[in-house]
Amino acid sequence: MTNNIEKKLTSTEIIIDEIANTILSGELKPGDKLLTEREFAEKYHVTRSCVREAIRSLSLIGMIEIRPGGGSYVADAQKEIPENTVLWMYHQNLHEYGNIYSVRKLVESEVYLECYDCLTDEVRNFIVAERDKLLNLDTENITPEEMENLLASIDLTIGNYCGNNILCKLLQTVIALRREASINILSLNSSRVSAVYYRCKILTAMLQDDRKIVKDSIKGFFKNSIKELNLKN
Template structure:
């Protein structure tokens, strides 16, 4: 019989979880001011000290910004979510590779298509620059961590330019969730070569201004990724 140790959830953690969920779901928008500590204490039916602890913790992981004399605000959409935030929210899912893959296919496809719909020459030129950095001489010699960082730079850029702040946060989430499995896979030169090839084709679809081709390239990418996961 497998047993998972029971985790005691404190009042402070419960407040954090509720506020974090509101932010992640978009019910609290970027830049929106939160109620005062006194008001939150009344809503949660707790002491102000508990609210203060929860707000400080959320500020440390980058979800909110506390401005002395002004109030507490939800972090801007363009601000990268700290790794600790994502790890804390999704700690139970970090080892579920197939679920992470399914989420990637659904969300990353929409993010890339959304970016395509609003892409201009500047965006496409930056994507070309980033793919050239991924495929630069020496890609076989760098560590899998460094290679993954180059891949992440492209995906995060696309997320930042897709025109949807929630999508950008989701891309940041997926980038972190896939880290452990990707590092292992990218120890293989064949996997790196495949990653370069697929992203090159995706960027070319942007350059050719073909949404239909982009959808095809994205499907090919995820089909091949699924095959590699199943083999592992």
């Protein structure tokens, strides 16, 4: 794994974001056919390989259904992907962690931002409680599995609070996809300390009246995540 994942995926992330936004906004409905690779490439002035990576990434989390020889379609938002199927897809694409990383960045960022946009006193109280729990965490005496379970629990609750059922379902899939890699990274105490620091930074930002601070804290979190992955590998 190199330090250039984000640079290599810049164009791919743009396509992922564009396609995902048209689906999440309701512009594209379940069953709608997407543009062809060539049409996407011409529309966004990128290579077809970038488009192909983006479509495969979105298919990994169940947002898009690829029909061999028939094109790509918006998947049924109500159709659940069994966890064993998700993990199988993950293992089939271990050499393409960049795809999973870019989709994770998209989904988790949107979940936290949408939650921020509809904050209630209940959500604020949850954020304060979870931040305090993390700040008091003994990172030396918690297993990587326990740490990932704690972080996943926070993410899933934020997902439930965000009010977007599609994003919440996608988040569940992303958490299953990321689990093995996250546990591997969290095997280092320094990584657990970093995870606490950056997650608390996001939670603290969500309590402030500035959306840009939230976006910047999320960006910092993912920048550190890819750094931790590179150090581990």
